[in-house]
Amino acid sequence: AIARIQDIPHEVEKAGQLKKTKIAEGGRKLRKNWAMSWVVLAGNSLIFYKEPKVQAPGGWRPSGSKPESSVDLRGAVLDWARDMSSRKNVIHLRMVTGNEFLLQSDSDAVIQDWYQILQNVIERLDRE
Numbered sequence: 001a002i003a004r005i006q007d008i009p010h011e012v013e014k015a016g017q018l019k020k021t022k023i024a025e026g027g028r029k030l031r032k033n034w035a036m037s038w039v040v041l042a043g044n045s046l047i048f049y050k051e052p053k054v055q056a057p058g059g060w061r062p063s064g065s066k067p068e069s070s071v072d073l074r075g076a077v078l079d080w081a082r083d084m085s086s087r088k089n090v091i092h093l094r095m096v097t098g099n100e101f102l103l104q105s106d107s108d109a110v111i112q113d114w115y116q117i118l119q120n121v122i123e124r125l126d127r128e
């Protein structure tokens with residue numbers, strides 16, 4: 001199946017490449033497996049794609065792959081993963097499902113942007 005722009009239920013607020021690893025599933029710890037992911041923030045959802053999407057004028061376009069997974073940001077807890085990785089610039093996200101992720105970029109600016117927008121979305125959802 002091919003993901004199309006109309007399959008994304010909400011407007012894309014942000015998209016970009018980050019290193020990602022899942023570290024817990026339903027509260028159960030997992031072994032880290034860092035991999036590059038194309039991350040799309042749309043509505044309440046953070047959507048992960050394995051392959052980078054094609055950047056196009058006026059936005060982004062799925063390059064023809066289904067999302068690997070997506071998570072609902074409602075009730076999620078965001079913080080900096082200071083003692084959870086040897087890497088720098090690591091965001092820790094814990095979902096209400098007990099699934100936990102680390103997101104990382106070598107770029108300070110890139111990770112700060114993601115932190116800010118994720119914080120804004122989570123705070124907005126908390127107020128709803």
Ligand code: I3P
Nearest residue numbers: 021031032033034083084085086087090102
């Ligand atoms: C892990 C791998 C990860 C590292 C993790 C190691 O080893 O090196 O990259 O996490 O550290 O256990 P393996 O490949 O054998 O699973 P960071 O890169 O985030 O430091 P950790 O055990 O301290 O989480």
